[in-house]
Amino acid sequence: MTAKTWENRIKEATIAAGTYRDFFDPVISTLAGILERRDMAEQLFQEDGGVVIVEHTNKAGATNKEQNPVLRLINDLNRDALAYWRDLGLTPAGLKRINEKALDKKKVNPLAEALKDLGG
Numbered sequence: 803m804t805a806k807t808w809e810n811r812i813k814e815a816t817i818a819a820g821t822y823r824d825f826f827d828p829v830i831s832t833l834a835g836i837l838e839r840r841d842m843a844e845q846l847f848q849e850d851g852g853v854v855i856v857e858h859t860n861k862a863g864a865t866n867k868e869q870n871p872v873l874r875l876i877n878d879l880n881r882d883a884l885a886y887w888r889d890l891g892l893t894p895a896g897l898k899r900i901n902e903k904a905l906d907k908k909k910v911n912p913l914a915e916a917l918k919d920l921g922g
Contacts, residue, residue, distance in 0.1 A: 808834035821891030
């Protein structure tokens with residue numbers, strides 16, 4: 803999927819979750835770029851047969867088995883994307899944190915309000 807398509811989907815998701823703010827647009831754009839690269843890496847991984855373990859020959863000529871570097875890249879991009887999803891309130895924990903912060907700002911101290919009303 804293209805970054806622009808991802809941007810639209812992410813923006814729609816943040817609007818639906820009630821967490822969208824205009825100033826999140828650069829963050830949404832960054833996340834969309836990460837997801838586009840992840841999608842490209844997944845496509846490459848599948849085109850190469852989806853092999854999880856590959857053989858690698860090092861400088862000394864020894865051949866070792868290791869995790870497919872493309873799969874490692876996919877995992878890294880997913881981990882990076884998760885942090886952005888969380889910050890945008892698009893995971894349960896992220897949404898809870900954002901909602902608690904919003905509620906904390908709206909809490910009013912009744913004594914402070916009474917004193918404010920008395921002060922004129």
